Amino acid sequence: MLVTVAADILSLALIKAPGEWGADIAIGSTQRFGVPMGFGGPHAAYLATKDAYKRQMPGRIIGVSIDKNGNKALRMALQTREQHIKRERATSNICTAQALLATMAGMYAVYHGPEGIKMIAKHAHSHAVAVANSLEKLGYKLSTRNFFDTLEVILPSGITASTIQEIALKHEINFFYKADNKVWMSFDEVTTLAEINLIGEIFGIALGKKSENTLKVVEKIGFDSKFARTSNYLNEKVFNKYHSETEMMRYIKKLERKDISLTHSMISLGSCTMKLNAAVEMLPLSWSEFGNVHPFVPANQVEGYMEMIHELEHDLAIITGFHAVSLMPNSGAAGEYSG
Numbered sequence: 001m002l003v004t005v006a007a008d009i010l011s012l013a014l015i016k017a018p019g020e021w022g023a024d025i026a027i028g029s030t031q032r033f034g035v036p037m038g039f040g041g042p043h044a045a046y047l048a049t050k051d052a053y054k055r056q057m058p059g060r061i062i063g064v065s066i067d068k069n070g071n072k073a074l075r076m077a078l079q080t081r082e083q084h085i086k087r088e089r090a091t092s093n094i095c096t097a098q099a100l101l102a103t104m105a106g107m108y109a110v111y112h113g114p115e116g117i118k119m120i121a122k123h124a125h126s127h128a129v130a131v132a133n134s135l136e137k138l139g140y141k142l143s144t145r146n147f148f149d150t151l152e153v154i155l156p157s158g159i160t161a162s163t164i165q166e167i168a169l170k171h172e173i174n175f176f177y178k179a180d181n182k183v184w185m186s187f188d189e190v191t192t193l194a195e196i197n198l199i200g201e202i203f204g205i206a207l208g209k210k211s212e213n214t215l216k217v218v219e220k221i222g223f224d225s226k227f228a229r230t231s232n233y234l235n236e237k238v239f240n241k242y243h244s245e246t247e248m249m250r251y252i253k254k255l256e257r258k259d260i261s262l263t264h265s266m267i268s269l270g271s272c273t274m275k276l277n278a279a280v281e282m283l284p285l286s287w288s289e290f291g292n293v294h295p296f297v298p299a300n301q302v303e304g305y306m307e308m309i310h311e312l313e314h315d316l317a318i319i320t321g322f323h324a325v326s327l328m329p330n331s332g333a334a335g336e337y338s339g
Helices: 051-056 099-138 161-170 193-207 245-258 279-286 303-320
Strands: 004-006 025-029 045-049 060-066 072-079 150-154 176-179 182-186 326-331 336-338
Touching: 045 051, 099 150, 099 193, 099 245, 161 176, 161 182, 161 193, 303 326
Parallel strands: 004 025
Antiparallel strands: 025 045, 060 072, 150 182, 176 182, 326 336
């Protein structure tokens, strides 16, 4: 039987890699590596397999070779889905590229390096551990003591999820309400000490107890030590070299100079490649109103976002003559929509 593991990529800085305990395939999202949530996407995925299955993977595989000077060089070793490959031989019949998002996640790893990534993972985990300890002191139970960044809190009898939700909304905090007697919450690299103290206060109010608001975050692992990662990662030179903003900018500029783009020449490839976005279009993407919205946010908190989406769908339908247009990406590296 093949075993596939869906793993949060940030958690793997602290938790044993799936391949080390026998998994055949590992998949997940790279959103945690510096890509905004953006109301659910777009985000690049990652896919890794044992060596035996690499020829069944969609996309391209870059192999390690040696250049004429004896230096390590990268070259395309295998491509299993391009326009020129016969459909019956292709492992995928749809464009799978999320190049911009993959580049952002990759550069995040380059900038922070293995130590920086581990520090960010410990930040998320330590805040989760602090809240877990606080809630247990108040009298709440957790469904498991082995967690990375997500807690499932079991509510005592007499307290419902709607009770917690009412108090939490007054404090401008969103949790995930899985059932009447359960509340989920997750922590990440931007979680603050003030926020986790506020969580203690919310759950304290529900019990009629006063929270001390004195939570401290101590860097310690809150799961069974048998799950802890001991192997190294991000060993390549590039992940251990450019850790200041100046070095990083110079490195990116050096890569840019090697590239051929629409500003230098004509690119004779398909529609996926022939896009050029103006700076004025790209700027709003950095606004928190676009970037920081969680995909599971309550509908009444994203009325503006939904209005914008519906207006665009309506306008595209009029322009194209279709009855309706869905903004769910169809292909073209997530730039083509279906009518």
